[in-house]
Amino acid sequence: MIGKMAPGTAFVVYTLLLLWTLIVLFPLYWVLITSFKTAQDVNNGPFFIPWVDFAPSLHAWKELFVFDYEDTLRSYTNSIIIALLSTIGCICVGSMAAYALARISYRPKFGNIFLFVLAMIGGCVVVWKFGVDWKISIAVALACWFFLLKSIGRFFTKSVGNGDILFWMISQRILPPIVTVVPIYMMFQNLRLLDTHLALILTYMVVNLPIVIWLMYDFMNSIPIELEESAQLDGASRFRTFWEIVLPLARPGLAATTLLVLILAWNEYILAVFLSTSKAQTIPILVAAMNAGERGILWWSMCVVIIIMIIPVVFMAIFLQRFISKGVLLGAVKG
Amino acid sequence: MNHARKGNSRSLGEWLDGHASTLFITPAVLLILIFSIFPLVASLIIAFSRFRLGAGSYRVRWVGLKNFEKQFFGSEQFHFLGTFEGMSTLGWLVSIIAIAASLYWLARYCFTKFWWLGFIGRIISALMFVALVLLFSATLLSGTQFGTLGVTLFYVFAGCALQFAIGLGLALLCAQPIRGRSFFRVIFFIPLMITPIGIGYAFRMLADTSKGPFSHVWQWVGLGDFAWASDPWAARLFIVIGDSWQWIPFVFIILLAALENIPKDQQEAAEVDGASGWQIFREITWPQLLPVAATVMLIRLIEAFKLVDLPNIMTSGGPGIATESMSLHSYFAWRTLDLGQSAAIAYLLLFVTVVICVSFFNYVVLSRLRHAA
Numbered sequence: 001m002i003g004k005m006a007p008g009t010a011f012v013v014y015t016l017l018l019l020w021t022l023i024v025l026f027p028l029y030w031v032l033i034t035s036f037k038t039a040q041d042v043n044n045g046p047f048f049i050p051w052v053d054f055a056p057s058l059h060a061w062k063e064l065f066v067f068d069y070e071d072t073l074r075s076y077t078n079s080i081i082i083a084l085l086s087t088i089g090c091i092c093v094g095s096m097a098a099y100a101l102a103r104i105s106y107r108p109k110f111g112n113i114f115l116f117v118l119a120m121i122g123g124c125v126v127v128w129k130f131g132v133d134w135k136i137s138i139a140v141a142l143a144c145w146f147f148l149l150k151s152i153g154r155f156f157t158k159s160v161g162n163g164d165i166l167f168w169m170i171s172q173r174i175l176p177p178i179v180t181v182v183p184i185y186m187m188f189q190n191l192r193l194l195d196t197h198l199a200l201i202l203t204y205m206v207v208n209l210p211i212v213i214w215l216m217y218d219f220m221n222s223i224p225i226e227l228e229e230s231a232q233l234d235g236a237s238r239f240r241t242f243w244e245i246v247l248p249l250a251r252p253g254l255a256a257t258t259l260l261v262l263i264l265a266w267n268e269y270i271l272a273v274f275l276s277t278s279k280a281q282t283i284p285i286l287v288a289a290m291n292a293g294e295r296g297i298l299w300w301s302m303c304v305v306i307i308i309m310i311i312p313v314v315f316m317a318i319f320l321q322r323f324i325s326k327g328v329l330l331g332a333v334k335g
Numbered sequence: 336m337n338h339a340r341k342g343n344s345r346s347l348g349e350w351l352d353g354h355a356s357t358l359f360i361t362p363a364v365l366l367i368l369i370f371s372i373f374p375l376v377a378s379l380i381i382a383f384s385r386f387r388l389g390a391g392s393y394r395v396r397w398v399g400l401k402n403f404e405k406q407f408f409g410s411e412q413f414h415f416l417g418t419f420e421g422m423s424t425l426g427w428l429v430s431i432i433a434i435a436a437s438l439y440w441l442a443r444y445c446f447t448k449f450w451w452l453g454f455i456g457r458i459i460s461a462l463m464f465v466a467l468v469l470l471f472s473a474t475l476l477s478g479t480q481f482g483t484l485g486v487t488l489f490y491v492f493a494g495c496a497l498q499f500a501i502g503l504g505l506a507l508l509c510a511q512p513i514r515g516r517s518f519f520r521v522i523f524f525i526p527l528m529i530t531p532i533g534i535g536y537a538f539r540m541l542a543d544t545s546k547g548p549f550s551h552v553w554q555w556v557g558l559g560d561f562a563w564a565s566d567p568w569a570a571r572l573f574i575v576i577g578d579s580w581q582w583i584p585f586v587f588i589i590l591l592a593a594l595e596n597i598p599k600d601q602q603e604a605a606e607v608d609g610a611s612g613w614q615i616f617r618e619i620t621w622p623q624l625l626p627v628a629a630t631v632m633l634i635r636l637i638e639a640f641k642l643v644d645l646p647n648i649m650t651s652g653g654p655g656i657a658t659e660s661m662s663l664h665s666y667f668a669w670r671t672l673d674l675g676q677s678a679a680i681a682y683l684l685l686f687v688t689v690v691i692c693v694s695f696f697n698y699v700v701l702s703r704l705r706h707a708a
Binding site: 005009010013014016017020021023024025026027028030031034042043044045046048092093094096097099100101104106124165169172173174175176177178179180181182183184186187202203205206209213237238239242263266267269270274283284287288291297299302306309310313314317318 | 348351352355356359360362363364366367370371373374375376377378381504505508509511512513519521522523524525526527528529530531532533534536537538540541545546547548549550551580637640641643644648662665666669674677678681682684685688689692
């Protein structure tokens with residue numbers, strides 16, 4: 001294959017590729033050298049090369065890691081905890097649902113779903129109009145629904161299939177976070193969970209769940225069913241089949257999905273702004289916090305934070321890139 | 336005793352196994368119901384009410400459609416839709432063409448195949464299209480400023496077009512027989528992993544015409560005093576560039592994987608027959624790439640509507656409201672504790688997003704997939 005191109009074409013191709021490499025790397029280079037600049041270096045015009053144009057100084061790094069290390073460390077550990085736990089939770093819940101949708105046939109009745117919605121609306125109306133405690137109201141509504149399900153549920157005939165459930169779950173991704181974040185904020189405020197790790201973990205889980213289900217559904221479908229069937233003939237339960245056969249086979253897909261979700265959770269900003277103020281503050285908030293104050297933007301400190309944010313993700317991506325490049329995302333996109 | 340416990344655990348195991356189908360899917364359904372569907376409904380209620388946060392509690396008052404009315408006809412019209420000062424000739428011309436085109440499209444659907452649900456869907460899409468064209472004609476083409484709705488649409492369509500063009504170009508370059516493909520792949524993938532906040536600030540530094548790295552270039556061109564952030568179109572473009580820098584890798588990675596998946600034999604046969612590179616691309620590569628390309632663009636479309644952190648960081652919506660996306664508009668409304676308005680704008684955003692994405696999915700993606708199958 002190599003060397004098939006005409007020399008002229010090859011020149012153009014390599015030039016364009018190198019040009020784009022430059023476009024990708026230059027902003028990163030600029031962020032890197034800015035983190036070693038002093039305020040004077042930033043304000044007195046552009047300096048490009050350390051030791052030639054300007055004397056690099058470690059003052060911003062020192063400030064963040066020596067004087068303010070508590071703040072930095074707390075945001076960093078918060079980010080790590082929240083990103084990791086939400087990713088793990090999301091992958092568990094999502095791959096289970098994806099496996100179930102790929103292998104088990106669900107036929108929930110239209111009427112039952114309608115009854116559920118009706119019961120919930122009834123519960124909300126009772127809370128609103130009569131001031132009943134919401135826990136009691138929800139419990140009663142659920143009990144009513146369950147009772148109706150057992151009594152008249154079998155008269156319904158129309159039902160939805162797996163495809164509809166899958167579509168319903170994936171379509172949640174269309175929802176802009178701004179639509180749901182205010183009620184979520186109030187919900188966590190009611191539960192006294194605002195500014196805690198749990199609030200952010202749960203929210204990130206739900207936001208990223210559609211992606212996991214969508215990507216993993218395709219993976220589960222591509223695993224040959226014969227293995228599972230023989231395992232089931234040998235008497236393995238569904239859970240054991242899932243844990244010991246399906247998950248190991250889906251490993252490349254799991255790796256790519258994990259990376260994607262981890263990056264999304266690690267970089268998330270707008271939900272973190274709403275749901276965390278100080279204790280659960282994540283790293284993106286710390287970046288934005290470098291802007292506040294009468295001294296203007298502390299570019300040098302901000303660049304340090306951006307760099308320590310990028311480094312773990314880049315290492316992980318290089319580590320996992322062979323999974324991604326093998327067309328893992330492609331399968332799902334092909335539909 | 337021992338026996339009883341054993342029996343108990345077995346029955347628990349049996350119970351688990353018997354309900355496995357329910358247990359597998361329940362966590363996901365519950366999470367979505369609690370954190371996605373419930374807030375969606377609650378948000379709708381907030382959108383129809385005036386909401387005041389007090390000390391430790393809040394009061395809700397039903398105001399009907401007032402919050403929405405304000406966006407379309409009332410005091411917030413300039414902010415959401417834009418300023419109107421009559422329609423210019425060009426505006427009329429464009430709107431009439433758009434109306435005629437959508438009528439033709441609907442009529443053609445009626446005469447070829449007719450299904451009432453499909454017809455209703457097409458009417459909604461056509462109405463949305465005409466409404467958006469009218470909006471653009473009455474603001475942009477008539478020389479007045481458009482509001483956050485127009486800005487959001489600009490981000491979405493300009494951003495997606497740019498990302499698709501460059502992403503496809505890079506994928507085609509990388510699909511050539513070159514050395515170091517995995518090196519380029521890793522390098523090109525990097526921007527996707529960087530937090531949008533970081534990108535926002537990094538691009539703010541880069542675009543600085545007096546202290547940024549390109550300031551000598553700017554001064555040489557004579558734009559030394561030009562500030563990106565104070566010119567509406569420059570600021571909007573600047574945000575689209577930042578967003579594209581981040582998302583081109585996504586388009587690139589998937590299109591490259593799709594290109595590598597296309598069997599080589601057809602291309603080689605065409606080459607033997609003496610077809611030119613462009614012919615091979617148009618007749619063989621492009622049709623096989625289309626289903627994937629359409630789906631990638633659908634994903635990008637969905638995500639692009641949510642754009643909020645870049646304008647917030649790079650310009651904080653300014654100059655004036657020139658770079659404010661709808662998400663940002665809603666966020667600012669929330670920050671002034673006007674929750675009703677915030678929810679109303681969020682719902683309008685949801686409506687526009689759903690109509691456009693579903694239209695794109697139905698008319699573009701599905702038809703491509705059907706062609707491919």
